[in-house]
Amino acid sequence: xxxxxxxxxxxxxxxxxxxxxxxxxxxxxxxxxxxxxxxxxxxxxxxxxxxxxxxxxxxxxxxxxxxxxxxxxxxxx
Numbered sequence: 001x002x003x004x005x006x007x008x009x010x011x012x013x014x015x016x017x018x019x020x021x022x023x024x025x026x027x028x029x030x031x032x033x034x035x036x037x038x039x040x041x042x043x044x045x046x047x048x049x050x051x052x053x054x055x056x057x058x059x060x061x062x063x064x065x066x067x068x069x070x071x072x073x074x075x076x077x
Contacts, residue, residue: 006069014062021054 010062010066010069013065014058017061018055018058021058
């Protein structure tokens with residue numbers, strides 16, 4: 001039972017971090033009023049770089065917390 005509750009706490013914390021990180025960072029691919037490229041301009045449009053970076057950051061934080069918990073548990077035994 002302890003394993004299930006600690007796993008649920010870890011998942012809830014990771015989900016909270018993901019939601020918080022996603023809500024605080026606005027992702028704008030193009031400036032307002034830009035309809036994209038016209039046929040006369042072959043230049044590429046701007047693309048968002050932060051597509052999955054916040055998810056990777058949250059996953060790394062959750063993994064780090066898991067490693068710290070496991071290290072503390074192994075020291076306690």
